[in-house]
Amino acid sequence: MNRTMVTAVNTLGQLHKQVDLIGHNLANAETAGYKSREASFADLMAQQINNYSSAGSEVGRQSPLGIRQSPGARISQTAMLSKQGSLKTTGRPLDIAFTKENQYLKVRVQEDGTSQIRFTRNGELDIVNAGDQWVLATKDGHLVLDENDQVITFSGKVEEVKMIQPGTLEATMDNGQNIAFRLGVIALNKPQYLEQMGNTLLGLPDGADNNINQIYSDLNGARRQEISLQQGVLEASNVDIGKEMTDLMASQRSIQFQSRSITLADQMMGLVNGIR
Structure with a gap:
């Protein structure tokens, strides 16, 4: 196949993935606690062509001899942008928002019949009935965990919920009893190690169990003073719609360019085949 076509086809597939990523960001622009992601590109493995040109024609050349041709580009990384989102006041006692970057709630989710711990900044919480007891859960139904990784019940x-300390809420029951509970909160040390598990959920990749302490730290004991939570507000997503639309237009132009390259390569091959 023509090298121009190979390069264009390989790059087109990656550009479409970038467009999908931008679309995902835009779709979650109004999702509380969502963190946008950004694609970075890198060349595919280049091929070295040794053309053995004469020494006289290479005077002053500082790059290595030969020609290096890459068959296109690929997405090398989709980095999560941890920048703090703006705060929206709701006045709802069960709405909470982190005011420091890289702090997350611990929640328990059900995936493929198994229970997994995930992390989220979506603080839109609710107390829902679960048979003979009530549980604290997120808007999406994920169970919120305490500092010991136990479901808060x-x-x-x-009747009422108020924050009495950083990361500690106090619930007033219908019988007048007050119950305090500590939310399970972590601080991410290496956010890029985590994988996106949903719109606002992050999780550990497979095989990362031995490096947990390097990836995140539980804010327990004396470190609970580091927790920065505000009640009655929600953190908006940090999606910059203007930037996303600009990136979308740039991606579409790149797609048009690569598509045009395929057309031109096809026309050139047609001319060559038509030579008599």
């Missing part, structure tokens, strides 16, 4: 109906 209540034996009766909750």
Whole structure:
């Protein structure tokens, strides 16, 4: 196949992935706690062509001899942007927002019949009935965990919730009893190690169990003073719609360019085949 076509086809596939990523960011522009992602490109493995040109024609050349041709570009990384999102006041007691970057709630989710711990900054919480007890859950139904990775439960109906310390909430039951509970909060040391598990969920990749302490730290004990939470507000996504639209137009132009390259290569091969 013509090298121009190979390069264009390889790059086109990666550009479409970038467009999908931009579309995902735009679709979650109004999702509380969502962190946008950005694609970075790199060349595919280049081929070295030794043309053995004469020494006289290479005077002043500083790059290595020969020609290096790459068959296109690929997405090398989709980096999560941890920048703090703006805060929206809701006045709802069960709405909480982190005011420091890289702090996350711990939640328990069900995936493929197994229970997994995930992390989220979406603080839109609710207390829902679970049979003979009540549980604290996210808007998406994921169970919120305490500092010991246990599901936060209540034996009766909750009348009021207020924050009494960083990361500590106090619930007033319908019988007048006050129950304090500590939210499970982590601080990410290496955010890029985590994988996107949903719109606002992050999780550890396979095989990362031995490096947990390097990837994140539990904010327990004396470190709970580092928790920065605000009640009655939600953190908006950090998606910059203007930037995303600009990137989208640039990607579409690149797609047009690569498509045009295929057309021109086809026309050139047609001319060659038509030579008599």
